[in-house]
Amino acid sequence: MLPFLPRYYLSVIVVTLGGSAQFYSYGIVNVCQELLSEWINSTYFERTGEPLTLTQSNVIWSFVVSSVAIGAICGSLVTRTLAEKFGRRNALIMNGVLNVCGALLELLAKPAASPEFLIAGRLILGVNMGLTSGLVPMYLMEITPGKWRGSAGTLHQVAVAFSDWFSLFVGLPEILGSRALWPYAFAFPGFPALLLVIILPFCPESPKFTLMNLGRREESLNAIKSLVEEKEVQPMFRTIVKEAAQFSREGRGTYKELFTRKEFRIPITVSILVMISQQFTGCTAVFAYSTDMFVNANLNIDTARHATLAIGIVYFLFACSSPFLIERLGRRFLSLFQLVSCLIALIFLSTFTYIQQISNHAWASYGSIGALIGYMALYGIGSPIPWMITAELFNTKYRSAAVTVAVFTAWTFAFIISTAYLPFQQLVGVAFSYLPFIIISCISILFMYLLLPETRDKNIDDIVTEIRFRGQSLSIMQPFRTIPSDLAINEGRRLLPPENFEEEEDNDPQQNHENYQAILP
Incomplete structure (x- = not known):
């Protein structure tokens, strides 16, 4: 319960x-x-x-x-x-x-x-x-x-x-x-x-904000008590207290640090690329122009509207399965599965649309419709991943700045695609309007395969270790090295040169103790 x-x-x-x-x-x-x-x-x-x-x-x-x-x-x-x-x-x-x-x-x-x-x-x-x-x-x-x-x-x-x-x-x-x-x-x-x-x-206001930003211990504790049962109150409050102690010790990370510190190169690159990859699956164009796509598949406007409603239902139903699949299959596998599946669906959509345009075969129209329905189902399965992966790649100090960069990237490319798609479609034709998505999706899959770590059931140190392993693999021109199944922090230290591994341990235990005690009830 x-x-x-x-x-x-x-x-x-x-x-x-x-x-x-x-x-x-x-x-x-x-x-x-x-x-x-x-x-x-x-x-x-x-x-x-x-x-x-x-x-x-x-x-x-x-x-x-x-x-x-x-x-x-x-x-x-x-x-x-x-x-x-x-x-x-x-x-x-x-x-x-x-x-x-x-x-x-x-x-x-x-x-x-x-x-x-x-x-x-x-x-x-x-x-x-x-x-x-x-x-x-x-x-x-x-x-x-x-x-x-x-x-x-x-x-x-x-x-x-x-x-x-x-x-x-x-x-x-x-x-x-x-x-x-x-x-x-x-x-x-x-x-x-x-x-x-x-x-x-x-x-209630966020208990974390109330304690960390306002310093109101009792108000934070009361907020938790109003949200969860008694058995969860103290564990949840202790977690927030620890984060608050870390925050008071380290402060908040800056955007400059995200882009200048060596250890953040791969995490921030992954955070940006995962958003770009999702946008170039063609989701923005499909969400905004699928009715037009169905009309181009020789459906009348009324049927096209109802077909668009149908793929919306498909998207919603498959998106509902994502919370369960994410925990069962992992973020990395599901993200790559989504990208590859959407790429295949786009290739079919472009091919069927081209056949329909040059030959007017009825079966090609049905193929286009099937490709769009399949696309929405496959996209829905992995749609939440880009919006959560960034938060799992960074610790508390840098998390909010990294998430802001990722969200900014997503909406910037959504604007570019939604603005350019219709004029581009008019210029090259419907069938070829999907080619940019297909080409960039191929590139995205390669980069995501090489760089994206698995974050399921891992703490931030384990995630950082895998990121550094992948970074070293690229630097020694062995990008397809297999990630050891038992890779851990000590393994990461052995595999990587000392200068590439920045310790994130507490440097002043006495100061940490004082920070922690200052927040405890």
Whole structure:
């Protein structure tokens, strides 16, 4: 039986539905593309008396889609600052207020005949999503005991998958995706965000933030008591106290250290590459343009919308399995499996689309549909890994800075891909528009195979040892050396030159004892 109290479940539900589910805004454009493109064209025709060209229409629509990613880039950059200055809970509440403002702009876009309002609203919602990417997993993992922390971290990605499916459902013409109701479909995220703003103040602040940043020992302990059963209170509090002692001793790592210290070269490279690899599986393009892809597979628009809804359901169901598979199969295996599987699905999708274009065979259209469905299933299995792997590669001192860099990287490439895909598709054709994803995925698989360590059931020292082993293998031009199954800290010291191994042990036991005692009750 899980040792959680009602307030814990309330906190989790509020932040996942009011926070993580805001990724709804990324998917809603998918099923509404034709409808919104017509509205934008007619609006500009009324203003200028001239219709938009196909290129102009594609560029404007690309910015409607990618404005969310632009905002998310900005949001990701200030996540750490807001979380440390105002606290995880208060930052989430501020983020909810921001979401409501963005939703109001989207609601007013049609009455004001202003595509600019639509883009501005999505830009604000993008800032919300960028903040959510860091704040929600951070809050969930800090209010959860260590044994269940990994599963709590994956709840964010499961909620993202649910919101993607739900946006495809709400965007159907039979629901809110009609000419009269589409503003309500776009503004819908404001409702759960408003609930978050109202309810979250009654939930506890992160006990870790309360102790480490504010120094309020009793308040931190009381927060834990309100979240978990009595048997988990002291173990959870002791863990936080130890982290607080380390924090008071070492301070917080800087971005400069991440990119200049030799021992961080491989971890920060892996953190960046794992995000780039996921984006170049083509997920951003599929999430934003799968309806268009189905239309190109000779489905009519109504059938294409329902097919998009179907792959959204497939994605959500397979994403639900990821918390169990991650712990059973490991992060490294599942990440490589996802990359290879998505690569194969993209090759099939490109091939079937090309055959359909040159021969108009009906079976090729079914092949394209099957490839897209298979792609979403395989992508969903490993989708949470990039969002959690960075936190496992770094200790407490450098974790928040590294996560910020990783999230910034993810949203930057999401913006690039979502902006460039449609014009690129128009330039080279649908079948060849998948080639950049295929080529970069091949390169990504090679680098991930060489560099990505397994982090399951390992402490930070074991992970660092494996990273250094892989780094040494590259430096001596033996990148495919097998990792010893019993590789441990002492083995890492034997295999590596002394100058490459920086001790992370406590240098001043007396000072460590004083720091620890200063925080203990």
